[in-house]
Amino acid sequence: MSFNNPAFHIQRQSVQGMEGEWVKMFDPPTASPDTPELLSPTNPVPEFIRAAHPEFTPTTVGYVPSPPHTVGRSLMHGGTITSWDGLKALRFFTFMDPDIFQTFDPVATNGVGGVWPGPTIRVPRGVVFHGQTSAGGPPPHTIHWHGIEPTPMNDGVGHCSMELGKYTYQWQPNFIGTYFYHCHRNTMQHFEFGLYGMLLIEPPDAFNQQNPALPDYAGGYPRRTAANFTNFPEFQAMFPGFTGGDLRSGDPHAMTIPYDVEALWVLDDRDSVWSDNMSGAFDTFPKHGSQPGSNDQFMLGDFHDFNPDYFFCTGVPFPAHVGNTISIAPGITVPPYLNSGVTGMQVSVNAKVNQTILIRALCAAYVGIKITFPIDVVIIAFDGRALGVPPLNQYTKPFLLPANTPYELSTARRFDVLMRSATPFSSFANVEFIHNRTGASLLNGRIPIVISA
């Protein structure tokens, strides 16, 4: 693993004696402590995004340059989105990329200031990641990099890390896979109101080729993700191009598989009554006691009584009320400015025969979901960790999920699924939303899957 590989070894200063800096609440926060072990960032993606979007120049209104190799996120922004039936104005809390999104008009930002879900952050494994954040109106907030393993003060958990203020988060991703980032302050409200985005860790060389005229261009496909099919010749036969080997060899493609098409399914729910009653971002905050985390006073409000009546896939509404079965439209893609400059990521799946399709699913709903696929698929990863890839190789393995077999995900869980067909078909994946207390089936949301010759 990386701690044995000098190429991935980074010197860290001791933070002994500074533990008090890790737990801070400023009310409201106007500052945050410095990262004590600040290293030089090496993430190439911010420069790639700039190059892919020459329309955003320093003369563009609202342009805010980042430090080199540094991702910018500001929070919280927000506004309302009219529900698909025109009956409700749903309040959203949102992130914004200050390098880009201040320049977009409300139509391009989905009708709100900022973007929901937040812009997808893609990061090569092994780089030093810096996320420069600023939090405002109304604070406090954090950014939790869910599933990454930072130092404690960079973990962005309310009460356990400091709350923002301004801060440069620092971490180094060591596992290729599907993650997300979200505010972890008053989480049941700030997360459910939309203050999150996807975080995808890619192979170390994923952004090396920045010339769009050449193969393996960083803004296109095919790309690779982590999998271990070493002991599964049947999966190697289903999905060509698996590279085995040893993670310690320095081969950036060790234990990865290529994919031609990528789809992002962020399944979410909203309770419009709950939203109306609890939409103040600050007035429902717990009052901290003399010992934060010990004798705080939480406001119960309506948070315990959650009955969603609107449902979404990656920001796209399933246009039906509770009790129905409904599909989103075919042909929906994610624009590159919302996907770290990568063009063509899909929501509804549109592929050709004999293309390998990677589906990354996140349950961002508070209720449970069951996902069913129309053909056999192989689950290669859960929660950012590829099944069978060291150091988890003795505990986990990739497995076949037969067609029409529901698989359940609960809040914050992710899975990565590979799909491929030698014959054309037009069908749907089904996402059933299930009430977390009553077990009632709330909605069957369908996602089109079209495989053409």
Ligand SMILES: [Cu+2]
């Ligand atoms: Cu927040």
